[in-house]
Amino acid sequence: MHVTFTGAGRDALDAALSRAPAHWQPMLSAVRDNGCGLVMVAQGRERFVVPTDRPHIVVIGDDMAAALGPGAFHVRSLRRYLARCRLALVVAGAPLAALYGESTARAARQRQDVVIVETRPEREAEWVEHIRRHAPADIGIALATPIAQGRA
Incomplete structure (x- = not known):
């Protein structure tokens, strides 16, 4: 399933x-003020299409009851979009x-496509590898990783 805010009033x-x-x-705000597109994709193997008429922010929601990794999404749709991305945030x-x-x-000012993958720590490395394999070689990848809390 996916939801788009692109073109919302x-x-x-x-x-x-x-x-x-x-x-x-x-x-x-980027949709409202800068004409960007926003698509949110939930786990599921349904095809999704991200238009090419404007820069898009696509949020991949792999943080449901369980993180399932890239295989939980429509493979071709995901690959097609990743091939356009200039920045990925995991x-x-x-x-x-x-x-x-x-x-x-990045999407708003530089007019570039961005993917944001929301996942869990056990799937982070798998997502990074998938992005590296299917996105342009010079894609920027940023990580938001929890820090393990140890005992002092």
Whole structure:
């Protein structure tokens, strides 16, 4: 399943922004203020298409009840989009608003496609490898990884 905010009216985006968690706000603002597209893709093998008429931010939601990795998504759709991306953010920990903001700024200011993968720590390396294999060689990859808490 996927949901798109691309082309949503200003009133709908204003309403969404007023209720959105902090890490979603930069993405919704980029749609409203900069003409970016936003697509959220949940686990499932349904085909999804990301238009090429504007830069897009695609959020891959692999953080449901269980993280299942890239195989839980429509393979060709994912590969097609990754081939266009200039930046990937893999979030395996808390969704830090600043990282979402920086990633979104790339789409808005530099007019480049961005992918944000929300997953769990046990799938982080698998996602990074998948991105490296299917995205352009010079893609930037940022990681939001939880730090293990040890005993002192």
